[in-house]
Amino acid sequence: QKEVEQDPGPLSVPEGAIVSLNCTYSNSAFQYFMWYRQYSRKGPELLMYTYSSGNKEDGRFTAQVDKSSKYISLFIRDSQPSDSATYLCAMRPYNFNKFYFGSGTKLNVKP
Amino acid sequence: EPEVTQTPSHQVTQMGQEVILRCVPISNHLYFYWYRQILGQKVEFLVSFYNNEISEKSEIFDDQFSVERPDGSNFTLKIRSTKLEDSAMYFCATRRTDTQYFGPGTRLTVL
Numbered sequence: 001q002k003e004v005e006q007d008p009g010p011l012s013v014p015e016g017a018i019v020s021l022n023c024t025y026s027n028s029a030f031q032y033f034m035w036y037r038q039y040s041r042k043g044p045e046l047l048m049y050t051y052s053s054g055n056k057e058d059g060r061f062t063a064q065v066d067k068s069s070k071y072i073s074l075f076i077r078d079s080q081p082s083d084s085a086t087y088l089c090a091m092r093p094y095n096f097n098k099f100y101f102g103s104g105t106k107l108n109v110k111p
Numbered sequence: 112e113p114e115v116t117q118t119p120s121h122q123v124t125q126m127g128q129e130v131i132l133r134c135v136p137i138s139n140h141l142y143f144y145w146y147r148q149i150l151g152q153k154v155e156f157l158v159s160f161y162n163n164e165i166s167e168k169s170e171i172f173d174d175q176f177s178v179e180r181p182d183g184s185n186f187t188l189k190i191r192s193t194k195l196e197d198s199a200m201y202f203c204a205t206r207r208t209d210t211q212y213f214g215p216g217t218r219l220t221v222l
Contacts, residue, residue, distance in 0.1 A: 032209050043115075043202050043213040044154065051209065088154060092209075097142055097159040098167045099211060104153060 003027055006089055006102030015111050019076040023089035023102045026070065030091040030100070033065050035074045038086045038104065047087075048074065079109045113137040115214035117203050123220045127192050132217045134186040134203030143186045144204040144211060145178065147171065154202070160186065193221045 006023045013019055021035075031052055036044035048063040050056045050072075056063045062075040072091075076083055089102040116135045124130050136143055145157040158168040160178050177189045186205075190197055198221045204211040 034210055036213075038154075041200070041216075041218075043215045046210055046212060049210045096167075097144075097161060098156060099144070101154045101156070 003100045004089065004091060004102045007105055008103050010106040010108055012108045012110060013079055015079060015081060015109055017079050017109070019074075019079050019083070019107060019109075021074040021076075021087050021089075021105050021107070023072050023091075024070055025072075025091060025100070027093065027100070028067070028070065029093035029096075031094040032092045033063070033072050034090045034099075035061075035063055036088040036090060037083075038088060040085075044088055076107075079107075081109050081111050083107060084109050115203055115205055115212055117201075117214040117217050119217060120215070121218045121220070123222065124193055126195055126221055130190050130193055130219065132188045132190075132201050132203075132219070134188075134205075134214055135184060136186055136203070136205035137207070137212060140205035140207045140212075142166075142206045142211070143178075143180075144206075145188045146202040146204060146213075147199045148202065148216075149199045157188070190219075193219075195221050197221050 004025045033050045035048040038044045050063050053065045053067045060077045064073040086104040086106045088104045090099045092099045118133045143160040147155045158172045159166045175191045200216040202216045203214040
């Protein structure tokens with residue numbers, strides 16, 4: 001079983017739609033959860049960071065962590081064509097250096 | 112806003128040659144990472160580095176790879192004898208506390 005599972009997509013939505021991106025994980029020791037956005041041939045850009053469980057909102061983006069289900073989500077409201085990218089989830093256990101990445105979900109927002 | 116920088120942006124080399132990829136971390140960051148991403152594939156962890164030593168490495172990071180901080184600021188990845196399958200984007204990432212920030216990457220092409 002992979003440490004982090006993420007549907008690769010592609011996910012295609014019309015402009016203005018609400019997008020839901022998800023990852024599941026198997027290691028209950030994960031404490032730090034991140035979402036990155038990666039445009040083609042660019043480095044991953046940190047979007048959201050959450051420690052342990054709960055929700056966090058930043059503009060059009062909301063990150064949720066459900067540790068009981070080992071499930072994290074990223075919601076994008078009022079999606080824009082500029083949101084078209086690959087979204088990577090990443091997580092890390094407390095007191096460990098290594099980050100574990102999902103395989104990324106490719107999102108296409110159509111005008 | 113401070114950024115991770117990487118040089119060169121693109122490196123072309125012949126199979127069997129040695130390459131050194133360079134990264135300048137964000138000032139006061141203490142944890143350093145190298146990742147690899149083959150075109151169209153997932154981000155793969157190579158190695159993490161803290162306090163002048165490797166803290167974790169993946170099975171990809173074999174004897175052909177090495178890392179060091181030669182002058183207290185740069186962080187380098189050396190590939191001793193490149194193979195065709197080393198062609199990929201190489202990303203440096205650094206962190207101070209909970210989250211890591213990525214550089215723009217070096218595209219390595221092995222001919």
